[in-house]
Amino acid sequence: MVLTRSASRAKCIFIWLPNEILDLIASELSTADLAVVCRTSRLLRNIAMPLLYRCVKLSTRSGLMLFARSLLRSFEASLPNLVREFDVAHFTDKKATVYPGLVVHTNHTLCRMIHLESLTLLERSIDYTHLLEHGQFPELVVFQYLVPSHALPALTSFLNCHKNITDLGLISPCSLKFSTPLSLPKLQSFMGSFAFLSALDLTDVSLTDLTLLLYPPDIAAAHAVLANLHEMKMLSTVEVMGMDANERAILHVIAAHLPHVQELVFHHCTTTSSPISSEESLNIAASLETLGQLRSINFGTVGENVIEDRVMVAQWSAACKGLTSVILDERQWDLKENDWVVSWNL
Structure with missing residues (x-):
């Protein structure tokens, strides 16, 4: 529906443009420009105001x-x-x-x-x-x-x-x-x-994305809560945010209860984290064996040795055949022609 336009301003192009066109033009303007447009005429104000106030971030x-x-x-x-x-x-x-x-x-x-x-x-x-x-x-x-x-x-x-x-x-x-x-x-x-997640009635819920905040990680609570998500086939992405490197222990719990996960991301909330040892790498590989649908895993920054990283990536991919992407020490390793290569460095 076209807004009423004054005949005395017939020479103005905005008088003749359909509102749909004006909406498209206004949608390309910045917040500052929309604020200016609101002060030009009643017609443009009515078009710009819904866009200006639709999304408010303070x-x-x-x-x-x-x-x-x-x-x-x-x-x-x-x-x-x-x-x-x-x-x-x-x-x-x-x-x-x-x-x-x-x-x-x-x-x-x-x-x-x-x-x-x-x-x-x-x-x-x-x-x-x-x-x-x-x-x-x-x-x-x-x-x-x-x-x-x-x-x-x-x-x-x-x-x-x-x-x-x-x-x-x-x-x-x-x-x-x-x-x-x-x-x-x-x-x-x-x-x-985990405490908040345990309060949810999961009877009819179909989670697709889950981000766990650890305060600090309670492995017993993790087992109790994630066991309730075992049948959620749609749950494809799990992110873990912890205060230290202990959140790696959560991987074993995830592997035990969420075998259908396709993407795992571990965020470190501290500026430094301890490197993954050889023994830990073997334990991680053992957990990955049960994650048959896993395609991507992100461990963030845990060390600075590219040679050791390559060994760990090869170890994990041997355990999880579907793995095609690993982010480790701010490098992304991708499987290309049966070989793991670094695609980019952050």
Whole structure:
């Protein structure tokens, strides 16, 4: 449907272009350009505003404050309905003071964004308890949250009321545990600790991607939790993020319970990690023998010896016949014509 255009401005090309063309042009503009376009005419403002506010990413206290204020103005009452993705990352202005008023404004502003599809809340200085208790987002499918211990009751209720969530990330500075089961039947991707994963009702869930956060790795808990995922044939990618090299022990648990995994990634949260010893390499190879569908494994940075790396890669590929890609010490080894070659160095 074409918006009403003034006949007195008939010489302007924008008057005659269909809205679909204007939408395509506007979609190629930067955020700064869209802000300028919004001030040119009512027609272009109506086209640019949904694009300008569709995805909001904030990383400073001042930016969050200005955004919250703009959406609380009476003449901007419709703006919250335009937001589809909202992301508050860790504030870059660490020394900035977060006043109680900003917390209140932020929570009330978020509660008005009833069409949210993606919500990421990773700034720990903002308490989102009010949002968790009162926010209702029927279209929400992605939710990422830095979880404080006091918010667990409200978070449980919030998650169980948003059953359309397909992508869930729960991050905490320490291992926390829900006292009430979580029911998210459409969940496909999960990031969190074993404690959070154990709270999920996995009866009808079909996970495809799993990211495990270790605080530190509890092997007994890993066995208990991953055993429940044994029948999930769609689970193809598993990432492990640990505070030290101990997360390699999780590989043996994964091999025991998730034989259908096709991609394994191990992230090290410290700047250094101990190299893989010859004995560890043999243990890894033994675990890989049970992962018949594994195609790629990424160990990140664990040493600096290319010759030893080649030996380990050959050892692992002999144990896992389907393996075609190995990332080790920031080098990617690819199997080409029955020979392992380094494709690139980071």
